[in-house]
Amino acid sequence: MSERWKVRPEGSNWGDFGPDDQVGRLNLLTPEKRLKAAKEIRTGEVFCLSLPLDLPGGTALNPNRKPPVRHAAVRKQGLPSVNYPLKLEDERYIDCSCDDSVTLFTQYSTQWDALSHVGQHFDAMGDGVLRPTYYNGYRGGEDILPPGEGSEAVARKLGIEKMAETGVQGRGVLLDLHAHFGDARTMVDMERLQYVIDKDGVVIEEGDMLCLHTGFGQKLIDMQGNPDPHALHHSCAVLDGRDEALKQWIADSGISVLIADNFAVEAYPYEHGDCVACEGLPLHQACLFRLGIHLGELWYLTPLAEWLRKNNRHHFMLTCPPLRLPGSFGSPVTPVATV
Numbered sequence: 001m002s003e004r005w006k007v008r009p010e011g012s013n014w015g016d017f018g019p020d021d022q023v024g025r026l027n028l029l030t031p032e033k034r035l036k037a038a039k040e041i042r043t044g045e046v047f048c049l050s051l052p053l054d055l056p057g058g059t060a061l062n063p064n065r066k067p068p069v070r071h072a073a074v075r076k077q078g079l080p081s082v083n084y085p086l087k088l089e090d091e092r093y094i095d096c097s098c099d100d101s102v103t104l105f106t107q108y109s110t111q112w113d114a115l116s117h118v119g120q121h122f123d124a125m126g127d128g129v130l131r132p133t134y135y136n137g138y139r140g141g142e143d144i145l146p147p148g149e150g151s152e153a154v155a156r157k158l159g160i161e162k163m164a165e166t167g168v169q170g171r172g173v174l175l176d177l178h179a180h181f182g183d184a185r186t187m188v189d190m191e192r193l194q195y196v197i198d199k200d201g202v203v204i205e206e207g208d209m210l211c212l213h214t215g216f217g218q219k220l221i222d223m224q225g226n227p228d229p230h231a232l233h234h235s236c237a238v239l240d241g242r243d244e245a246l247k248q249w250i251a252d253s254g255i256s257v258l259i260a261d262n263f264a265v266e267a268y269p270y271e272h273g274d275c276v277a278c279e280g281l282p283l284h285q286a287c288l289f290r291l292g293i294h295l296g297e298l299w300y301l302t303p304l305a306e307w308l309r310k311n312n313r314h315h316f317m318l319t320c321p322p323l324r325l326p327g328s329f330g331s332p333v334t335p336v337a338t339v
Helices: 024-028 031-038 160-164 177-181 190-200 216-223 229-233 244-253 282-291 302-310
Strands: 046-048 069-072 100-103 111-113 120-122 131-133 169-176 186-188 209-213 237-239 257-260 294-297 315-319 330-332 336-338
Touching (some): 031 315, 046 302, 177 190, 177 209, 216 302
Parallel strands (some): 257 294
Antiparallel strands (some): 111 294, 111 330
């Protein structure tokens, strides 16, 4: 119990890492775990696990998120800072320079979700009042603020910068769902996930960063910035966030983060129509709200997955900090796997 909550959600770990914790299961990425991860480097080869920042392309996949827009910086003379001759500012200089800026949606492409990204209207004080609440009892309106007069929306607590400050480096482990289920739209419950783990002989330990290769990211690459949302939403394996056994396994597994190369890690929107009043993103609720497990989405895992399978490996060193952008609800990320 803390000043922010008297009742924590069932199955949550609120308070387990301290009353004011803001990084959740990243606490399990200890120095010892990083040293163990470094031992997975055997060839020194690296894999870039991010999509180009302008993919998926357009807004068809998610109308709420738009591609980045780049601008040339403008010098004080009103000239664009591209091949700009510095002698215009001091005639002694022979240099020329280029500078630009970018307007971007932090969760448009390869991304991390901050723990402030998804919460729930929850009665944390046990007084019958449902309040916007986030991991470890941090509150909407107090810790997570909407835009106001003269100020922008900001996460005073649980901002993505808290994740960046941990370094986000450790042992990655990859489950190759695409190798078993192909391009077909497959709802992966705990039974199917366990099948892949057992079939490939994958060992998953506390602190591991779990990556799921479904092939979705490769499809985005192949569509070259012109995504077909109907085809994408009906292709590739995706976690069934409504499978209670799967959510329990995630809680028990000790994984520090959960990453996938698809749109939302879990199936969204949920299409079965048997839910009257429930969580729209049950896996986001389980991970971000209850357990403090950051979610990585739209990663590019295919080349790494192919290399690992060819070399009969599943583990690697993974370095993947977000932007240290104070108060943000998410961030682009350029992850690097070293094998």
